[in-house]
Amino acid sequence: MxxxxxxxxxxxxxxxxxxxxxxxxxxxxxxxxxxxxxxxxxxxxxxxxxxxxxxxxxxxxxxxxxxxxxxxxLSERYLADPEHQLTEIHWQALRIPVSCAFLFRDTALERLVTLYPSPAGAAESELDEAASQALLDASRLAAALEPDTEALLLRRTEGRIDCYLVPIDVCYELVGRLRLCWHGFDGGAQARAELDGFFARLAERTATPRVEVLS
Structure with a gap:
């Protein structure tokens, strides 16, 4: 037939x-x-x-x-560090092709793990020990990270780097959102708009009186 x-x-x-x-x-x-x-x-x-x-x-x-x-x-903490010392040099050490990344302490691997969004999901950037330590030293939030359950979430925009401590499932939620709208090499306009909205909501959450803000 x-x-x-x-x-x-x-x-x-x-x-x-x-x-x-x-x-x-x-x-x-x-x-x-x-x-x-x-x-x-x-x-x-x-x-x-x-x-x-x-x-x-x-x-x-x-x-x-x-x-x-x-x-x-998982933790329920949402913390911000507006006075972190993360610089463009720290960001370049991440060696990632996009403007967002998150780091957490992996007890199984006994090291810091750095991941970033990609069209295939969360991709890992392998940092050497010196680069990892420099990132830890640049924010007070890093010292407060609970292993396996919390992450240091970073976003680089023109002229600044935003730095938050969040439950780790929040980071994977962001990766999933971006994967659904990803276009081209760096995600495209729709992914950037998704990032803008996500970090705007995160900034509001860490600015409420119920949540501690490091300043």
Whole structure:
């Protein structure tokens, strides 16, 4: 049968096969309960990943000794350091092709890890020990980082570098948002607009009285 002979239900079936499947609701990775859009995450130190969990499983796995300490609950801190000493020299040492990056302490690797958004997701920039230490010394936020669960989020714009301490899942959320709208080598205008909006909301959050701001 030629393709021209496929009409009616057959044509509809081919159309459905070509179209992407609708997104499936996220479920707790331990008890399989359906999760709301806003839900908790745990850091899996063995797999170097984040897992989606319900409130009950999150509380259970955060108990001392649970799963031999494999899982760690994420912080809820949002801190800003407007008086950091990060300079263009520090940024060039990152050796990344985009204007945003985040760093965190990986206990499995026993080192600082630097990631940045890309069309394929989070990409790693391998820094030498001296460059990593220079970044740590340039902001007071770096000394406060909780391993595996918090990140130092940086953005370079013309004439300045913004510096925040955030829960690490916030950084992966940003990577996912940018991946959906990425065009060209550096993300394109739509990705830049997404970054502008994301960091504007982040600045508002760290400016509220409920959240500590380093100044």
């Amino acid at each position: 030629s393709m021209r002979q496929l009409v009616g239900p057959g044509t509809a079936l081919l159309r459905r096969l070509r179209e992407p499947a609708p997104p499936q609701p996220e479920r707790c990775e331990f008890c399989d309960v359906r999760l709301p859009g806003e839900h908790r995450h745990l850091a899996d130190r063995d797999e170097r990943s984040l897992v989606c969990v319900c409130t009950a499983c999150a509380l259970l796995l955060r108990q001392p000794g649970a799963a031999e300490g494999r899982y760690r609950g």
